[in-house]
Amino acid sequence: xxxSFALDDGSVVVIIGSGAGxxxxxxxxxxxxxxxxxxxxxxxxxxSDIVNDTGEMFAKLxxxxxxxxxxxxxxxxxxxxxxxxxxxxxxxxxxxPRLRTFELTALSTYGQLPDCSLADWPVSxxxxxPWYDKAERHLGVTGTNGLPRLPGSANFKVMEAxxxxxxxxxxxxxxxAINAVQRDGRPACQQxxxxxxxxxxxxKWMGLFQDIPVAEATDYFxxxxxxxxxxxxxxxxxxxxxxxxxxxxxxxxxQKARIVCVAGNVVETARILLNSKTERFPDGLAxxxxxxxxxxMRHVMTQxxxxxxxxxxxxKGTQTAGVIRDEVKHDPARGFSGGFQFHxxxxxxxxxxxxxxAGGWGRDYAALVEKYDRLAGVIVTGEDPPQASNRITLDPVxxxxxxxxxxxxxxxxxxxxxxxxxxxxxxxxQMYESLGATQVxxxxxxxxxxxxxxxxxxDDPKTSVTxxxxxxxxxxxxxxxxxxxxPTSGCANPTxxxxxxxxxxxxxxxxxxxxxxx
Amino acid sequence: xxxxxxxxxxxxxxxxxxxxxxxxxxxSSEEEALAPDLGDTxxxxxxxxxxxxxxxxxxxxxxxxxxxxxxxxxxxxxxxKGLARLREVIGGKRWMALDxxxxxxxxxxxxxxxxFAYMRSTTINTLFVDPAVWAMVGYGGSAVExxxxxxxxxDEIDWLPAGGE
Numbered sequence: 001x002x003x004s005f006a007l008d009d010g011s012v013v014v015i016i017g018s019g020a021g022x023x024x025x026x027x028x029x030x031x032x033x034x035x036x037x038x039x040x041x042x043x044x045x046x047x048s049d050i051v052n053d054t055g056e057m058f059a060k061l062x063x064x065x066x067x068x069x070x071x072x073x074x075x076x077x078x079x080x081x082x083x084x085x086x087x088x089x090x091x092x093x094x095x096x097p098r099l100r101t102f103e104l105t106a107l108s109t110y111g112q113l114p115d116c117s118l119a120d121w122p123v124s125x126x127x128x129x130p131w132y133d134k135a136e137r138h139l140g141v142t143g144t145n146g147l148p149r150l151p152g153s154a155n156f157k158v159m160e161a162x163x164x165x166x167x168x169x170x171x172x173x174x175x176x177a178i179n180a181v182q183r184d185g186r187p188a189c190q191q192x193x194x195x196x197x198x199x200x201x202x203x204k205w206m207g208l209f210q211d212i213p214v215a216e217a218t219d220y221f222x223x224x225x226x227x228x229x230x231x232x233x234x235x236x237x238x239x240x241x242x243x244x245x246x247x248x249x250x251x252x253x254x255q256k257a258r259i260v261c262v263a264g265n266v267v268e269t270a271r272i273l274l275n276s277k278t279e280r281f282p283d284g285l286a287x288x289x290x291x292x293x294x295x296x297m298r299h300v301m302t303q304x305x306x307x308x309x310x311x312x313x314x315x316k317g318t319q320t321a322g323v324i325r326d327e328v329k330h331d332p333a334r335g336f337s338g339g340f341q342f343h344x345x346x347x348x349x350x351x352x353x354x355x356x357x358a359g360g361w362g363r364d365y366a367a368l369v370e371k372y373d374r375l376a377g378v379i380v381t382g383e384d385p386p387q388a389s390n391r392i393t394l395d396p397v398x399x400x401x402x403x404x405x406x407x408x409x410x411x412x413x414x415x416x417x418x419x420x421x422x423x424x425x426x427x428x429x430q431m432y433e434s435l436g437a438t439q440v441x442x443x444x445x446x447x448x449x450x451x452x453x454x455x456x457x458x459d460d461p462k463t464s465v466t467x468x469x470x471x472x473x474x475x476x477x478x479x480x481x482x483x484x485x486x487p488t489s490g491c492a493n494p495t496x497x498x499x500x501x502x503x504x505x506x507x508x509x510x511x512x513x514x515x516x517x518x
Numbered sequence: 519x520x521x522x523x524x525x526x527x528x529x530x531x532x533x534x535x536x537x538x539x540x541x542x543x544x545x546s547s548e549e550e551a552l553a554p555d556l557g558d559t560x561x562x563x564x565x566x567x568x569x570x571x572x573x574x575x576x577x578x579x580x581x582x583x584x585x586x587x588x589x590x591x592x593x594x595x596x597x598x599k600g601l602a603r604l605r606e607v608i609g610g611k612r613w614m615a616l617d618x619x620x621x622x623x624x625x626x627x628x629x630x631x632x633x634f635a636y637m638r639s640t641t642i643n644t645l646f647v648d649p650a651v652w653a654m655v656g657y658g659g660s661a662v663e664x665x666x667x668x669x670x671x672x673d674e675i676d677w678l679p680a681g682g683e
Contacts, residue, residue: 052660055647153667154675161678190666193658200662310677315658316667349657350646353572354639359629361571361638362622370574373656435678 002216002223005037010256012037012222013509014243015263016229016272019087020498021482022263023207023215028506030220034513037222037255038215039245041268042083044225045090045208050198054348057197061090066400067267071390071412073298073448078409080447081265085225086208088265088449089495093195093320094177094204095343096141096496098132101125102330103338103383103490109330110337113416116385117295119487122459122468123501131500139177139205139499140184149173150180150189153317155346158308158376162431163324163342170325174343177205177496178318184210193346195319227253228402232260232276232285232478240285240478246402259509259518263481263502266296266451270392270484271407273455286472286480291465292455293392296409297489298448300382300417302425303345305356305375306432307368307439312376314346320379327424328491336419338383340491342428345377355443368439376432380424381450383491385414392454411448450494455484469508470501477518481505523575524618528566530579532614535562538583560601561586563613567604568641570621576654577645585644589637600633 005012013029015022018040026038042063049060061082069078082088102109104121112118136144143149150173152160160171178189178199189203202209215221226248233242233254242256262269270293274284284292322344329339353369360368390412394405413421421444429440457480458464461473470485472478481502483494490497512518539559564586569579589597607624608616616624628634645651652659661667 052662055643151673153672157673157675157678189668190661191668191672192661192666194661201666308677310675311656312675313656313658313671316661316670317672349652349655350643353642353646353655359635359638361625361629363573366572366574369572370655 001219003035003219003221005035005222007253008256009035010241011035011258012255013259013261014039014255014257015261015481016243017087017263017265017268017482018085018212018223019082019207019263019265019482020089020495021502022261023086023089023211024499024502025261025263025481025506026215026221027211028503029509030215030218032506032510033218033220034510035220036215037224037257039227039229039243039255040085040223040225041228042085042225044085045198047200047202047209050200052192052194052197052200054194054197054350060084061198066398066406068395068398068406068408070408070410072445073409073411074445077447078411079267079451080449081267081451084208085212085223086206089205089207090198091196092495095320095323095493096136096139096175096177097323097341097492099125099128099490099492099497100328103488103492106338106383106488113337113385113414115387115389116414117388118385119456119458119463121487122457128500131504132496134503135496135500139496140179141175141177141496142180143172143175147183148180150176150178150318150321152322153191153346154312155314155317155376156322156344158306158312158435159322159324159342159344159378159431162435165434166427166430168324168326172323173321174323176318176321178321179203189318191317193315193317193319229272230275230402230404232262232272234276234278234281234285234475238280238475240475259477259479259513261479261481265482266454266484267392267407267409269480269482270454271394271404274394275405286455286465286474286478288474289462289465291463294388295386295453295456296390296392296411297384297386297452297486298411299384299450299489299491300340300380300420301444302380302421303377303443304380304425304428304432305352305377305441305443306435306437307371308374308376308432309436309438311373313373314375314377315348317346319346320344327427334423336416336423338385338416338420338491340380340382340420340424342378342380342424345379347377355446356441358445378428380421380428381491381493382417382420382424384489385416386453386488387414450489452483452486452489452494455480456487457485458487470505479505479509524573527569527575527579528614531565531569531582532562534580534583535559535565535586538587558612558614560597561590563601564589564597564637566614566621567625567637570618570625571638571641572645574654577651581645581648581651582641585641588644589640592640593636596633596636600628600631600637603628603631603633
């Protein structure tokens with residue numbers, strides 16, 4: 001039964017956010033019999049709210065409150081994150097690669113890059129592996145634990161054939177948290193497309209229908225949708241004591257807490273830490289190192305579309321079920337550090353009409369868009385080196401509808417990124433041209449879906465925000481519980497790693513609470 | 519031939535825009551016949567521009583009018599500012615009387631403006647939510663009610679060279 005805890009019940013753990021980070025933590029902690037109040041800014045949808053309409057679902061799922069983009073990110077929508085129960089597990093495309101050792105030891109492997117803050121993770125792959133195992137079992141990831149992979153779509157076949165033509169060999173339909181066969185009370189994928197609109201048949205793993213109901217069945221879970229956390233409250237001893245939030249009517253409440261965990265998907269995590277200033281913490285919470293908000297990473301991304309000699313119909317089929325892993329390595333001979341993946345991408349006609357050629361219009365452009373059915377697509381996802389100057393800050397003047405300072409997302413490509421993009425785009429072009437593509441298009445300017453960094457974990461409090469468990473160095477009962485923790489980005493889609501880290505954090509939290517340390 | 523179909527599309531757009539304008543100010547077409555000709559309306563000019571941005575003879579002309587209506591409803595000030603600038607560019611002439619090359623040249627001179635970007639995105643976002651436009655470009659729209667594509671050709675491709683698996 002869903003629980004209801006009193007505002008003055010200071011024995012609860014308050015989790016801000018219910019997505020990959022907060023949802024996982026909620027499920028894991030409540031399973032241990034720990035009382036959780038989860039504050040989620042967005043509404044709770046039902047399966048019947050999920051339809052095959054990208055525009056309608058964008059409006060239902062997306063975090064649309066004002067955000068400023070400076071540099072590469074589009075102003076107004078620098079990120080594409082969700083505001084709904086289950087967070088970005090509603091719109092994720094469910095690709096589940098693991099990080100590799102060279103990525104977890106980026107500083108040691110690559111050496112420091114100019115103007116970068118590369119670091120080794122304070123957690124090794126062998127430490128992470130049991131948690132990756134657990135997360136893959138939990139999500140039912142294809143190609144793991146004996147689960148079959150999804151069948152390949154026509155778009156996949158084009159990618160695979162082109163990739164083999166140019167010498168790539170590590171190609172398959174990826175490790176997906178999408179059922180290839182009926183499993184865990186959910187059906188097999190029907191190759192509808194629309195993965196990023198939320199899965200209308202529940203074949204894709206979504207926290208809303210998985211972790212949230214499981215947590216509610218424990219009697220220890222008090223989920224409060226449409227409740228926007230605005231400030232973490234601390235006492236004179238510098239401990240977190242609760243969270244102030246606005247409910248759907250705009251009424252201010254304060255929930256007392258034993259422990260506070262912040263899982264706001266990077267932008268909101270940085271904002272609430274920076275915005276919770278006190279006399280004792282004049283630069284925001286856990287920010288004595290001046291690292292909160294810094295080293296914001298979004299992956300090196302470029303979409304590549306080939307205009308092929310025949311019909312592809314890239315909208316038919318699981319949107320991103322396909323990967324080329326050959327470039328997932330550190331090989332400085334390519335002219336850059338770190339690796340990247342190509343993975344499959346099928347997008348709808350409205351997106352293509354808006355974006356295929358930036359600002360495109362007129363007779364020729366209209367005729368090009370009419371060839372939509374002949375487009376094949378992939379997206380490059382590459383390691384994004386952390387730079388202190390890429391960061392989340394608070395606008396000094398602008399306030400959003402909650403009265404909060406508007407977050408400013410500043411991001412510029414590093415020269416390493418430019419070199420990786422040039423290489424990856426050249427390879428992508430070769431891939432499609434080897435099959436007779438007459439034109440190849442690249443799209444780089446879109447809101448970031450992979451948001452990382454801004455509260456990095458590390459062993460040294462002078463250069464990191466949290467310890468290796470996500471516990472802030474300055475405030476022992478304040479945790480960061482999302483992709484903000486990543487010291488570096490690797491080139492793996494982040495959700496599997498976030499879920500693994502949160503299973504691990506829940507374990508640590510349980511032990512610390514039991515021993516009375518916090 | 520293209521010029522003729524374009525002219526027909528624009529003539530339909532002008533008629534539809536005129537009817538929409540009359541309806542908006544509560545006039546009948548008989549009353550309008552007695553009113554003085556004040557030249558192009560903003561609505562028909564914007565609809566004509568929408569057409570030049572994404573010209574498809576196969577698209578129902580009312581979609582371009584709908585785009586123009588959306589632009590006026592959502593940001594009339596930006597639309598009026600953009601139209602004023604275009605009128606400067608074409609110097610005293612009537613927009614609807616210009617030929618295609620003249621209209622396109624005028625639009626090219628403002629294509630970097632906020633007005634043009636807004637015209638472009640509104641036009642595309644009006645056209646490309648319409649199932650008939652989707653069908654024209656080969657996009658399938660909602661698939662859940664058809665059981666997705668698992669049994670409807672998600673992996674069909676007939677032109678890939680043989681090889682591999």
